[in-house]
Amino acid sequence: APGGTVIVTATIHAHEMREIAAGLQGSGVALIDSPVSGGRPGAQGGTLTLMLAAEDEALERNRTVLEAISRTIHHVGRAPGDGQVVKACLQSLIGAIFVATYEMSVLAGKAGVSGEVLRRVIASTGAANGLTDGSLEHIIARRFEDTGSGIGTMWKDLTVSLELARRLGVPMHSTATAMQLFQAGMAKYPGGDNQSVARVIEEIVGAELKP
Incomplete structure (x- = not known):
C-alpha cells in the first residue's frame, strides 16, 4: 500500500532488484535492498550484518525493524541493486575462504597433522578468521548437517557473484x-x-582430519 516499504533481504541478482524497483515505481511504496550476512545463528540472535541500499528517508523510517535483526547496518548506496552488488563481492571472498579451508584440512589430514593443532596454529597467525575456525571445528567433530549453513545457499550465492562478474567482464x-x-x-x-x-x-584422497 502507498506509504509502505518492501524490504528484500534475499541474495539475488542486482538486475532482479532493479526489476523489482521498476515494478514499484509510482506505487508510493519504498524499496530497501538489504541482503544479509550471518546465517542462521545471526538471524536467531538478531546479529545479522545488513548491506543496505535505500533512500535516507526509507532507512530511517524502518530503522527500528532493521535493528531488530541486525547489529551492523551498512548503508552502501541508494540505488536498488547496490546492496546486492556488495553482497556478491562478499560471497566471492567467503567462497574462496571456505574452499581453501576445506582443501587445507584434507591436506593436513592426509599428512597426519592433528586437527586441533592445526586450529591453534592458524588462530595465532594472520590467516586467522572465524570462517576457517568454525569450519575446522565442524570437520574435526564430523558435523556436516544442521550447523546452519546449507550448501545449496552458498552455491546459489556464488552463481550470483559469477553472473555479476560475467556482466562486468571481470575474471573470477x-x-x-x-x-x-x-x-x-x-x-x-x-x-x-x-x-x-x-x-x-x-573421499577422493581417502583421508580425513582427526582431532
Missing part, C-alpha cells in the same frame, strides 16, 4: 573454482552444509 578464477566445488558437494550431499565440500575431497 577463485570464485569459479569455489562454485564448482560447492556444486560437487551439493551433488553428493544435497542436504548437507557447506563443509560437505570437505567430505567430497576427503
